[in-house]
Amino acid sequence: MAHASDGRSMEFKLPDLGEGLTEAEIVRWLVEVGDVVAVDQPVVEVETAKAMVEVPCPYGGVVTARFGEEGTELPVGAPLVTVAVGEGEAAAGGPARERGAGDGAAPMPAAEPSAAEPKPEGSGNVLVGYGTSEAPARRRRVRPDRPAATGASGRANGRVRAAEPVGGAVGTAEPVDGPVPVISPLVRRLARQHDLDLRELTGSGPDGLILRADVEYALRAAAAQGGRMADREAVAGGTPVGAAPASAASPSDATRVPLKGVRGAVADKLSRSRREIPDATCWVDADATELMRARTAMNASGGPKISLVALLARICTAALARFPELNSTVDTEAREIVRLDGVHLGFAAQTDRGLVVPVVRDAHARDAESLTAEFARLTEAARAGRLTPGELTGGTFTLNNYGVFGVDGSTPIINHPEAAMLGVGRIVPKPWVHDGELTVRQVVQLSLTFDHRVCDGGTAGGFLRYVADCVEQPAVLLRTL
DSSP states (O other), rough: BOSSSSSSSEEEEEOOOOOOEEEEEEEEESTTTOOEEETTEEEEEEEOOSEEEEEEEEEEEEEEESSSOOOOOEEEEEEEEEEEEOSSOOSSSSSSOTTTTTOSSSSOOOOOOTTTTTOOOOOOOSSSTBBOOOGGGGGOOOOOOOOOOOOOOOOOHHHHHHOOOOOOOOTTTOOOSSOOOOOHHHHHHOOOOOOOOOOOOOOOSSGGGGOHHHHHHHHHHHHHHHHHHHHHHHHHHTTOTOOOOOGGGOOOOOOOOOOOOHHHHHHHHEEEHHHHHEEEEEEEEOOOOHHHHHHHHHTSSSSSSSHHHHHHHHHHHHHHHHGGSEEEEEEETTTEEOSSOOEEEEOOOOEEEEEEEEEETTTGGOOOOHHHHHHHHHHHHHTTTOOOOGGGSOOOOEEGGGGGGTTOOOOOOOOOOEEEEEEEEEEEEEEEEEEEEEEEEEEEEEEEEETTTTTHHHHHHHHHHHHHHHHHHHGGGGGGG
């Protein structure tokens, strides 16, 4: 039986899970309604476009409600759970707990959050780098006062702001002034692609937040309205109702796969890169025989084994020190090139969930041993789905070792908003002229895809040539060590 004094029901909303992440899918609930939870206890496992994350709740008490079934996609800011918090202790078993009765190991704030009262700051430990403190002002929504919208049949649809006249078109209501309550850029893009004015919609999310389902509902309503008008015209013209052109039919054996999760995030980011970045690619073959021998000698001397990708990363950071133009980004609004001081090196990693790009922080300050250890740690975390948002964002340059797929070359798409990516193919024995004689050497193809706004071909060629020289003669690196 639960006991509480001055208990209050606190609502915990889905926190901001990282840069560019606006929604998450519920994978597994870790608590049931009526369970007693402690402060910072994980309550739900969600999948974002970048990683699987267990979300801890900043309140201790009794879970009184959960929002969303497993498989449901929620926007940032949507309620996850409500927790009854108070000064009493909840005992296991007993009758069902009432909303407002709670459990807590320590006294908790009794103030109920409202528009006029400050919200509790929370524990701040939801995710590393992303706390549970009050959301920034840009996520506060203003919902203008307006009468409930009803359709011509008298049914309140909860989405269109004004009554829909009989036979009228959807979305003909007068726009309402004020900010449009939309968080997700995907929702805005969907509306823009279909010429739908978001000001005409009333969101079904918290505080009137417009969700993807609201936009899709309005589009279906518009399509149904247009279909009824087309049927009337067809009947008047003598065309059988329901007849459709053969080209409009979908193949019966087609399978539709939603672009969501990792696949959706990759699609959005690469499409944006292609739209915004005027990229170009140059490539060169290099004799990697000496680099392979140097690595063998390093690993034979004892100590931690050095990986090949760590040596390539060390070469990358040395090349970026010589050609800093490629460690930059473009601020399109300010029309400025922003050159970055530190090198945060991303590397492409293929996992069961799709392609992810973990980031090695301060790669320019690491030696080969440190790079090897960090690559191994991030790769293991990526395969296990344990990468945090902070480990997947903030890269300034990407190293793409597509040689692991058994291919020689590629023209990769730049990881927006970075300015360049170095691609490395497989290292294979090939005929090569060495010291004036034809012999078999270990040859690799290197490619550099770069943003032509930040530099010209001379800079890109100089960077790639320096990388190739270091691969062919590792002693060149001694100048920068």
